[in-house]
Amino acid sequence: LATELLFALSQPGRRGALFPDSDVPKKPLNELIPQSALAIQPTDLPEVTEPDVIRHFVNLSTLNMCVDTHFYPLGSCTMKYNPKRHERLAGLPGIVDLHPYQNPSDLQGMLEMLYGMQEMLAEISGLPAVSLQPAAGAQGEFTALLTAKAYFEDRRENRTKVLFPNSAHGTNPASAALAGFDCVQLESSEEGLIDLEDLKTHLDDQTAVFMVTNPNTLGLFEKDIKQIAQMVHDAGGLVYIDGANMNAILGYTRPGDFGGDMMHFNVHKTFTGPHGAGGPGAGPIAVRDFLADYLPGPVIKQTEIDSEENQFVLETPSKSIGRIRTFYGNIGILVRGYCYLRTLGAEGLKAVSENAVLNANYLKIILKDVLPVPNGELCMHEFVASASKMKSENGITAMDIAKRLLDFGFHAPTVYFPLVVPEAIMVEPTETESKETLDAFAETIRQIVKEAPEFLHDAPHSTDISRPDEVIAARNPILQCCET
Amino acid sequence: LATELLFALSQPGRRGALFPDSDVPKKPLNELIPQSALAIQPTDLPEVTEPDVIRHFVNLSTLNMCVDTHFYPLGSCTMKYNPKRHERLAGLPGIVDLHPYQNPSDLQGMLEMLYGMQEMLAEISGLPAVSLQPAAGAQGEFTALLTAKAYFEDRRENRTKVLFPNSAHGTNPASAALAGFDCVQLESSEEGLIDLEDLKTHLDDQTAVFMVTNPNTLGLFEKDIKQIAQMVHDAGGLVYIDGANMNAILGYTRPGDFGGDMMHFNVHKTFTGPHGAGGPGAGPIAVRDFLADYLPGPVIKQTEIDSEENQFVLETPSKSIGRIRTFYGNIGILVRGYCYLRTLGAEGLKAVSENAVLNANYLKIILKDVLPVPNGELCMHEFVASASKMKSENGITAMDIAKRLLDFGFHAPTVYFPLVVPEAIMVEPTETESKETLDAFAETIRQIVKEAPEFLHDAPHSTDISRPDEVIAARNPILQCCET
């Protein structure tokens, strides 16, 4: 019943929301709007009641696994606990109901908070200039690349290439392409790290930016990062740090300190803005001083004025690349990130990374006999195991294990990413899971790998649906319920 | 995992809530509190984290059926939809955070709302004096009975008996006993109504109050109620209307108009204060003018003063029975009831009863061949069917049907109440369910009665647990997890 479509509940005349009669003298519509611009008939939305809507969506919601109900070790996604205080505080009047075009003197509390967020991100990254605007990590990458482009143009340098390792997130090349750069993919070393030799052969006076995730998507810290950065800088390029894996190094080391010139944060990952079933995120960027003038506008500045009314102002940097979105950023998510940072403080942030790394290493060790990890002795906050031996021996794939875990009340890890590891199983436990949960998870995987391969190919067995047919879906896409 | 006890998650040193250090000069505890009054060791509460708590209780919650997820035709309970606007509005600052001992001039908005609630309840009941204080229907009964007692004492009448039909809710005799009355139970007529002859034989100058639910618990309107009330009044007694079934008659007829002298409302039933897994409720009472002076204090009065600051005041009636609870009532629930009444207005309230009665009669008719209803041609907002024929023919009990319904995603109806109907199945669909849902429910019952009786005896089959052993539970009660 839950999975009946909402549209199937529609009955002509049912109402889910009522509105009062107009309290102003009512005029015939076509006196206000030319007939030719008016709809010929009412929009054909379904007609259901409020109780219909609630029961439908509450029941639908229970078909989801989520952090609040299940361990969700989805590598690369940092599915940590979403503190409930954030939801309460982001919903306060005076926060949730501010219009972006209010007079700035009526917004001093909000601007103070956002200014504080800029300052904290600058300190955490070691990169002093921050823009809170990007809506997500991918937009952060793109924005930073535009910033770099403007910088080079300003210096009359014609640099057209963006380099990245083959273990990179797909957004790196996609953002680079969108920013009009040529994409150059590098091979990884045997160790799963950047191959310095390969990098060297690609660095030249066309090189604009080298993009690197550090720790990388294998969960390994690029130990040569300083040297790498030096090489890029020597070639006249800039180093971009994809901050997706910041959860591993908070307070331990800073992108600005290991050679990064630009980076983005994923507030919805590292700073626990909730994932919201796919978004919204927030992808603020931090850059070096010499790039500050190119950042998109506006940024928040603290003025010298000694007045509570206008202490914080919105300003557009002098050589700004312009706007990359409407208004000022995904404020609702940034507020949650601010609350998180203010809750943890310096020691807390460091403890986050320590426990994230401890949990990952512990889980890696207790799983290593069944799920070996090809690269690295120690991992950072996540590790990438490979099921390829298992696959060749008895046909059990990474996908089989992932799907079967659902039957035991565990969300699946990320599989088949990064592309450099065959039958990759990418596990990120996060710091907000207990040893007990990790033990139970490992125990379950031990059980699973002993099960019959055929049985596993058909997993999951206890979820609301079994494996969906994606081929049919793609061949003849049905993307809405009521095509005309 | 969900059903692991919270206590099993405890690990020494885990924290779910942190508090700041004291910002006042800290003194040794035993300078403030004598050592002899101090605990010898810290209270042994479990030690868990906030994520533990959230995951535990969110998962537990999903083991419940509730109105938001399922049809819940629990007779006598009026499980109607709980509007979401109520939750928002009852949580507004200025409502949810008022302290009961604030200065009344700081509470005028709240007092205005409560005064409005009194007025509306008076109009709906036809009984002009209202007390919002009782915490629940049962306390409303008790309070009204004390009011009656004070009234009779004031008149120097020594009346000791409370009468009620055998179909009455258990609270009626329990409240009467608590108020120190002797309980006299009357037989019902063949029709399932009050037996006037039996009533007549019990009415005398000892009769204080006749308590009657109207519509009664069989879902039938006591058509002779006016005459009954006259008989009681002639004997010098008062008529109490148990308002549990008000959902059937809103705007159609009023207890004050059909002879009632006192009544309670169940705000959590009729006016959709949510049931909250068992409470809190609110059981305001309404009484005739001549009983007003005996009501518990305080009540809200509107003064003549033409000042916004002190227009509404809290007053204790002159001959008040005293207090029956601390403070002023279950305000949070009353606020929801107020919102409901203001949303519906007069026409809306009448439509509520019309649709409640229509839904009940429709369901009764489409089920009558499988679940006959012994009493009444038409029913009001609920009906009581009997499975006794089915039981004698093939051994299927009311309990079997109730339990098996759970497997199909329907909450069970009330069974074995009222006591006057063998194998009673008491169904109250409420007005907030659709014809489609009623059809599906009836269809499911048709399917169920065709199933094998042995299979049904073991139902439910798909819920988290099967039928619990209540005998073991009662023989050796385990009422907490960590008895010492």
Add this chain to the structure above:
Amino acid sequence: MPYLFNTPEQQQEMLETIGVSSVESLFATIPSELRLDRKLNIPPALTEMELQSHVSNLAEKNIGPSSRVCMLGGGAYDHFIPAAVDEIARRGEFYTAYTPYQAEASQGSLQTFFEFQSLICRLTGMDVSNASLYEGGTCVSEATFMAMRVTNRHNRIVLLGSMHPEYRQVVESYLNHLNCEVVVVPCVNGCVDPADVDEVMNDQTACLVMQHPNFLGTLEEAEQLTEIAHKYGALSVVSYDPISLGLLKRPGDYGADIAIAEGQSLGTPLQFGGPYLGLFSCSKKFVRRMPGRLIGQTVDRNGKSCFVLNLQAREQHIRRDKATSNICSNQGLIAIRATVYLSLLGKQGIREVANLSCQKAHYAAEQLSQIEGINLLFNNRPFFKEFVISCSEGPDYLLRKARQAGFDLGPELSRFDFQNGSELYQTGVLVAITEQRTRAEIDRLVMALKA
């Protein structure tokens, strides 16, 4: 019309199936002379948008703790409520469920209440707890009824005069008409002298009821009083402040027979006095005499551990006029709030909240009492988080001055009937300090009152 599903067409179809011509005819059993021949005279219907505006306007006419610093006490306290409490309590699965009569469809509520009972037992040191009663005041009367049943002494109870006056009034309303004498031991100097109690106790007394810390915030000699009760074969009934048990000896530790409390402090907002939470726990030997719902652990047909409403035979829907109480609904959702609150706080948290409240209250008392014209009453007695001050210009002056500075103190003792003649009770004003209050706030109040 909001909240109705069926369209006029469907209604017509349903009427046809029933075989009647109109909805009105379904009401045929209501004699026409009893029908209301007019519309109800209540205000017109409001849409959600209008209702929100209306209620918001009413809310804005009130002045809540967001614009005043709350130092109000007297049985309802402004303790901090973690957001996680709301997150759980606002789940439809909890707040739109009914009493868990169908165990198979209610394990969520049942296990939560079982955990509630367990937490209350650990908090109080008592053997068993029910799954909640209405609120603190009615708990006292339920406890006295139970004591009368247990002791089979139905005509006399003794209460300390230092108990919340409204609790006492509730007991009087419940008992006065039953030919049961309610003896109140006067409290003249902030707490009751055990010797005075010993004097009025006798072997016909069902119970001795005390509040500890009492209404004035001070500690009673709870242990000694319990011994006195037992000396006369009476039950010792203790009304405690649940937060105080983060520091104080538990009722179970000093032999209380019934421990009751107002549980609002455990995660429930003030909301103008209710719904709150009655906590009720007692010795195991009295379990079958307890009022209220009890959740028990058992097994299902497959031997799986599960939970049910237990010992229902005590209750009104089975036992009717012989029930242990007339109570039907309880405070389920508020009990869920308390369960989440206590789970979050845990062993250390409850201690810290208690300690912070206690330390800050003592700082406030010390600072306030140094103001000229302001006195700390009953200052010979230890207190927990609440104390009484008086002001030479009278309580109204004090309260007004505090309000003007942005502070709500109170309640003033003069609004209650204490049944004793002490002057002190006419001039005193309660001040309650929770962990939420800061030194800066207290200092600001002191400054304002000095001015």
Add this chain to the structure above:
Amino acid sequence: MPYLFNTPEQQQEMLETIGVSSVESLFATIPSELRLDRKLNIPPALTEMELQSHVSNLAEKNIGPSSRVCMLGGGAYDHFIPAAVDEIARRGEFYTAYTPYQAEASQGSLQTFFEFQSLICRLTGMDVSNASLYEGGTCVSEATFMAMRVTNRHNRIVLLGSMHPEYRQVVESYLNHLNCEVVVVPCVNGCVDPADVDEVMNDQTACLVMQHPNFLGTLEEAEQLTEIAHKYGALSVVSYDPISLGLLKRPGDYGADIAIAEGQSLGTPLQFGGPYLGLFSCSKKFVRRMPGRLIGQTVDRNGKSCFVLNLQAREQHIRRDKATSNICSNQGLIAIRATVYLSLLGKQGIREVANLSCQKAHYAAEQLSQIEGINLLFNNRPFFKEFVISCSEGPDYLLRKARQAGFDLGPELSRFDFQNGSELYQTGVLVAITEQRTRAEIDRLVMALKA
């Protein structure tokens, strides 16, 4: 430390299992010279109670719509949000889930997004909708990129100058560096003359982008403009106001190829400008060229209908630099809000909200324009819910006077760069009226401005 599970004892145990002596040694791969040798310099940690007090204080420094009547527009509107929207969106099952990559564990999100897509198709009359993009401004640039791919014209697009200036700026930031000419057709008198558009269009133009109703609130000749676009083989891209489609002809009705919008009005609070909701729908023939996530219906191994992320091969995690967009996250939770909002409103509700906004806006325009010194600009053009006024004393005076009376109008046009020289744009102030505004409020504003 909040949000951490493992106790020091457990950490020790885990370290032993790993075989290292300390947590620090797990960080051995970070060269020591790269390590931060000091504590991060960020403010000290706050407990929940302190944080709440801190954030509440910041919130109180702002002045929100609860203390001012909001008549602000310019792309973010104060439409009413039914409580049921919050009830659904605050369920942990939605807001703490990830992108539904694991279909078997995500049918709740997937079906909701499928319903979202279906609702947007019905609202707009378009064939297909994706499951949301970031917000209204970036939708424009995504649409232009898509138009370039579809038409294979990569060097020229035409925009109406009446579009939200910030949207235009976003497009310029996205395109300017790509050797793509962004031609802006000036809007001098409140809307753009189709003849001017015809003049600048050519067969190298990828698309014509219009906003209808436009930034000034007035209606463009959307149908005629679409015909002009098609005449040159360009795509017609329409940015609409979703509420306006309760009254106005749908983009699909007049042949738009891509319909985009800021979806904030559909149940999302203002929250200072984001997160909002990018709506993106188009003709079916372009589906494989679309940016953003698409949810498709399919069957599982047992033939049961179900939903999956469809056509992922377009996306960056598969196609990398050849992807249709770099977008990875979308606005899932905001799309859920819009789904619930549109479900509640339904056919009649959306029409009523549109009609109320339109009627009240016209009343307000009429009343305001009768005030001496205040003029309705562009008054020869029909508008929907938003209009521009000017004041003889200048925009600052007008805004200040309104604020003093408790009203927020705006934004003033002078804060934007319109790239045209009209005087009107220096003096104008936008006024937006939603269904929430009452006649009494409008009359009060008029009174205040008259005084």
